[in-house]
Amino acid sequence: MDELKGDCANCFGLCCVALPFARSADFAATKDAGTPCRNLLADHRCGIHSKLRQSGYSGCTVYDCFGAGQRVSQTVFGGTDWRVAQRQKMFDVFPVVRQLHELLFYLAEAQRLDPHDDLQASYDEVDRLASADPDTILALDVAEIRAKVNVLLARTSERLRSSAKSYRGADLIGARLRNKKLVDADLRGAYLIGADLTGADLSGADVIGADLRGADVSGADLSTCLFLTQPQINSARGNARTKLPAALTRPAHWSQPAKRR
Structure with a gap:
């Protein structure tokens, strides 16, 4: 499931730009959505990645895009940097695809534990939607998609637990x-x-x-x-x-x- 793991080398630091956070026990500073984190380097890498917790950014260490970052960067927007692409649209698409990738993670796990054709079909459909064009992605009803997937996950859980x-x-x-x-x-x-x-x-x-x-x-x-x-x-x-x-x-x-x- 490597495609469902964050690959920062093939992402444009989307989680460090698109998402907001407030100064708290988890973040040392406040950052607005769409504003690059002050620790983001020019090559889209984190300047304090090896010492996030010591620097007051423990919130970053518990975040995972499940591979959505590279999907949006390299597939949905064809490898175009947010600094020259449709900036706001890219930032709006990212959290939607992140939710889809989380569902893909769960579906892949369910398929590994209890293989069924309905799980594979659902995975293929969500995977297809995650690679759609930006306007299609933004028009998705993620709550509806999540509800349908959850029925399959719950069914798998019930089969596996005694x-x-x-x-x-x-x-x-x-x-x-x-x-x-x-x-x-x-x-x-x-x-x-x-x-x-x-x-x-x-x-x-x-x-x-x-x-x-x-x-x-x-x-x-x-x-x-x-x-x-x-x-x-x-x-x-x-x-x-x-x-x-x-x-x-x-x-x-x-x-x-x-x-x-």
């Missing part, structure tokens, strides 16, 4: 779930902000849309979670004992376990 245990959309902010057995649980859209999931077993749990910001997943088993994304992992706190899916990368900022003497 448990009826549901925490869908539950408010679990700061919840004490240390060593909790959440095998095959439905955690779709659950608010797990700051939750203690130390040592928890989430094998087979559906975590699509679950908010893991600041959640402690040290020693937790997330290796077979359904629909777990890199941004979710990047927003959580973990360590070397946290079990992750092979396709995801252990965040560099995660703490390491204490050395034995």
Whole structure:
């Protein structure tokens, strides 16, 4: 699924220009939509990429375009730089394609876990729309597309999970779930902000849309979670004992376990 991973070398820094952010714990400064980030270099690369967290830009480390950046830059706008192309249209198209690419990620994951012709057909259709001309993309009803895809994803989830245990959309902010057995649980859209999931077993749990910001997943088993994304992992706190899916990368900022003497 390399085409669903951000490739900054083939993007024009769209996330650093098109999107706004406000000064907060996640961003050291305020930036308006359509205004280049002050850390963006002339070659569209980030000047502080290796030290974003230390520089007060942790929000950037939990963002993922799922490959939408290079799709918009190289396919939809044919490799034309936003500085000379239809600037505003390009900025408007980018977040739409980003949503489509997120759906493609979920569909690809569902197809890998439980192959079905309907999943492949849906993937092909969303993929086609993501490469359409700018006006077609801007006219899309993304909510409708998402609803149709969600039916397929939910069906896949139900087929794969043996448990009826549901925490869908539950408010679990700061919840004490240390060593909790959440095998095959439905955690779709659950608010797990700051939750203690130390040592928890989430094998087979559906975590699509679950908010893991600041959640402690040290020693937790997330290796077979359904629909777990890199941004979710990047927003959580973990360590070397946290079990992750092979396709995801252990965040560099995660703490390491204490050395034995």
